[in-house]
Amino acid sequence: MAKRERTLQSIPPGAGAPAGPEADDLLALVARGDEAAFERLYDVVSAPVFGLVRRVVRDQAQSEEVFQEVMLEVWRTATRFDPGRGRAMTWILTLTHRRAVDRVRSAQAASTREEHAARLDPHRPFDEVSEQVSGRLEQRQVRRCLSFLTGLQRESVVLAYYQGYSYPEVASLLGLPLGTVKTRMRDGLIRLRDCMGVTG
Amino acid sequence: MRSTSADLHTLTGAYALNALSGPERTAFETHLARCESCATEVAELTATAARLGAAVEFAPPAHLKDRVLAAAAETRQLSPHTPRLPRPRGLGRAGGALLAAACLVAVAFVAVEVSGSGRDDQLAQLSSQYGRFSDLLTTPDARIFTGTGTNGATGTAVMSPSRNEMLFLGKDLPSPSGDRVYQLWMVNGEGPHSAGVLSSPTAPIVANGIPGAERVALTLEPRGGSPVPTGDPVVEIKLA
Numbered sequence: 443m444a445k446r447e448r449t450l451q452s453i454p455p456g457a458g459a460p461a462g463p464e465a466d467d468l469l470a471l472v473a474r475g476d477e478a479a480f481e482r483l484y485d486v487v488s489a490p491v492f493g494l495v496r497r498v499v500r501d502q503a504q505s506e507e508v509f510q511e512v513m514l515e516v517w518r519t520a521t522r523f524d525p526g527r528g529r530a531m532t533w534i535l536t537l538t539h540r541r542a543v544d545r546v547r548s549a550q551a552a553s554t555r556e557e558h559a560a561r562l563d564p565h566r567p568f569d570e571v572s573e574q575v576s577g578r579l580e581q582r583q584v585r586r587c588l589s590f591l592t593g594l595q596r597e598s599v600v601l602a603y604y605q606g607y608s609y610p611e612v613a614s615l616l617g618l619p620l621g622t623v624k625t626r627m628r629d630g631l632i633r634l635r636d637c638m639g640v641t642g
Numbered sequence: 643m644r645s646t647s648a649d650l651h652t653l654t655g656a657y658a659l660n661a662l663s664g665p666e667r668t669a670f671e672t673h674l675a676r677c678e679s680c681a682t683e684v685a686e687l688t689a690t691a692a693r694l695g696a697a698v699e700f701a702p703p704a705h706l707k708d709r710v711l712a713a714a715a716e717t718r719q720l721s722p723h724t725p726r727l728p729r730p731r732g733l734g735r736a737g738g739a740l741l742a743a744a745c746l747v748a749v750a751f752v753a754v755e756v757s758g759s760g761r762d763d764q765l766a767q768l769s770s771q772y773g774r775f776s777d778l779l780t781t782p783d784a785r786i787f788t789g790t791g792t793n794g795a796t797g798t799a800v801m802s803p804s805r806n807e808m809l810f811l812g813k814d815l816p817s818p819s820g821d822r823v824y825q826l827w828m829v830n831g832e833g834p835h836s837a838g839v840l841s842s843p844t845a846p847i848v849a850n851g852i853p854g855a856e857r858v859a860l861t862l863e864p865r866g867g868s869p870v871p872t873g874d875p876v877v878e879i880k881l882a
Contacts, residue, residue, distance in 0.1 A: 473719075473722065475719060477711070477714065477715060480711070480714055481707075481711055484707060484710060484711065488701070488702050488706075488707070489699040489700060489701045489702070490695060490696045490698075490699040491702075492699075492700055492701065492702035493695075493698040493699035493700035494695040494696075494698055494699075496698075496700055497698045497700075506702070506703065506706060509702055509706065510706060510709060510710055510713070513710045513714075514710060514713050514714060514717060517714040517717060517719065518717055518718075518719055518720055519719075519720050520719065521719050521720050521721065521722035522720060522722065527685065528685055528688070528689060529689065529692075531692060531696065532688060532689045532692040535691075535692040535695040535696060536660075536688055536691070536692060538695065539660050539691070539692075539695055540660055543660050544806075548853060580693065580696050580697050581697045581698075583693075583697075584693060584694060584697035585697075599655075599659065599694075600694075602656070602659040602660070602661040603659050603660075603691055603694050603695075604694070604698070606660075607661065608661050608662065608663055609656045609659075609661040609662070610663075612661065621652075623656075624652045624653060624655065624656050625652055625655075626655075627655035627656050627659055627661065628652055628653075628654055628655030628656070628687070629655070630655065631654075631655045631658055631659070631687040631690050631691065632655075632687070634690050634693075634694075635686050635687060635689075635690040638690060638693055640686055640689045640690045640693065641686065641689075
């Protein structure tokens with residue numbers, strides 16, 4: 443871990459912010475019904491959207507379904523995007539994550555999920571993130587910043603976000619009280635925010 | 643109440659990670675609307691979570707692009723107003739069989755809203771809101787349910803299981819006293835879940851994200867709403 447931190451230390455905070463102003467400009471055009479802009483927006487955001495859906499949903503056929511729903515919802519609800527309240531990419535990926543999580547929560551009965559949770563090695567998600575790291579700056583930055591979290595902060599954040607678990611599920615998985623998990627999630631995200639230089 | 647508020651505040655992280663259940667999310671969003679410092683923190687933490695999302699990018703199969711673009715070309719965009727409640731979901735498709743029912747609700751809605759005071763801005767708001775409802779009303783599986791309550795009040799609910807979305811509209815609801823509001827509940831096997839507070843007795847409300855709802859109930863609650871219903875239902879509608 444220490445070696446990994448050192449090798450990635452040179453990346454400045456804020457470098458590699460995902461899909462910058464381009465997505466914001468395109469989404470504004472999409473809100474006015476511009477289909478050509480929607481096609482360009484698709485090219486910019488489809489890989490992050492599909493990657494996130496696939497990570498949470500896992501099943502390829504279902505991931506493709508959810509992905510199409512999300513993209514169409516971006517088209518339908520672009521008119522409701524308020525640039526004063528955040529970036530386009532944040533808005534799109536928040537919507538994506540909710541849809542993906544809704545899909546896995548409705549698809550699996552609670553008991554099945556618990557069994558699944560019990561079998562799951564909590565270290566796996568972060569390792570998978572690490573494995574997928576390529577030359578992309580944001581991936582390297584996420585990996586670097588995750589490595590600055592305490593173990594419990596990182597596991598709480600990663601299990602909730604990449605596996606789509608609710609905080610009670612994360613608590614039972616990690617054998618922690620609910621209140622502890624809530625604060626680990628918040629503290630972990632705050633530390634990530636500061637490391638990434640996110641300003642909202 | 644203070645401890646509840648503090649508890650809610652620590653949920654900013656879980657909320658940004660989408661790790662809350664439906665009812666908790668609703669309660670938190672109600673709190674969020676009144677808490678400026680929470681809103682700032684949530685915006686920052688949500689943006690942070692999105693960065694985790696952007697880090698796992700993976701190109702979708704190429705053939706999906708044409709499908710998405712073709713679907714967009716046939717899909718009406720929502721009217722540009724800011725919704726008070728969480729996003730609508732699902733793919734809207736025209737459903738001829740529901741047209742009559744849709745008109746019925748639209749007329750009821752117009753009658754209720756406009757009879758209060760016929761101002762132009764209300765009409766403008768009405769038409770933009772109607773745009774939102776028409777998406778729900780034209781969903782093929784949308785169904786209409788009605789119920790009556792005390793003092794001749796009635797309620798109409800349009801429910802779409804595929805969109806997991808419901809529109810509620812009350813009629814002839816008595817005006818609550820100054821410190822009370824109408825709060826809508828969706829009741830499923832786990833009990834009642836808040837679907838939000840009516841901004842006025844004639845205001846429609848759209849709720850979503852509460853699967854398996856069997857009943858809808860409207861109660862009078864202290865201003866700001868309650869975490870669980872404290873009064874008897876003023877109107878109750880069975881969703882079956």
